[in-house]
Amino acid sequence: MNITDIQARCDRVPFFRFLGFTVLQANETDLLAEMPFDERHIGNPVLETYHGGIIASFMEAIASVHVLDDINAPPAKPINLTIDYLRPGFSGKLSTRATILRKGRRMASLETVAWLEDETKPVAKGLFHFLLV
């Protein structure tokens, strides 16, 4: 799958347009995307940080796209997720990388990491399970 096709698929999803991310890189194991900060992403009205649910949604979105076998495959079904929030999600461009840990015939497990400026200082890490059947 090339990133133009992946982006085109994402652009057909209303909620992905709401998030407003761009896919930057895709290979066998990793998918990388970035999202500019927007007022509608705010969670804490005093600090104007990202809503934890927006960070989670961004990570789930790119994980759900990354797990697809081909660009026209039906959406994967999310089973559950675990997210560790490691640092404050201050306003700014947010990057997320999804990595496939294991993909079987029925299930897939993906790890995600989100960061602001420095990938070695993540804002959050996530673990997502998807049902593929």
Added chain:
Amino acid sequence: MSDIQDQARFAKIADLWNSRAKGLITEMDLKIEKADREGVRIRMPFNPNFCIDEEGTILHGGVLTALLDSAFGLANFLAIDDVKTMATLDLRVDYLRPAISRADVIVTADCYRQTRHIAFGSGEIWFDKGDKENVARGMAAFAITRGGGDSLLDKLNTAGPGG
């Protein structure tokens, strides 16, 4: 605190939460239906922007996660008298069935245990269409700081319009 003081405080927090909300909370158009020490119930109307299909039939799971996170925050705020700051430590969500409905979404959440530094929350989501079958369930832990005077309530009170 007396019951009457409690009620006034809950009403004030709910009112502030509504009036001072920004960003995603505003986009989600949340309506607080119940807010006290025992927990919260919040209603979110259907919004086609939160769907994964152009036809607007299936909500994205991330929206449910965001709803739970928001509800946990409010529940902590109500249950912990002197909360100063609050940060989500971790969040776990199970998606129990596909979120296929245009009915309003209802989320309930409660802070079922608080220590000096940590608050534990649990919550459920269903569609307001009779069966009340859970669409998602979540658990979260929050890192909190406590302190008089400079509480989160005061900060929300004094922050000017627009943050």
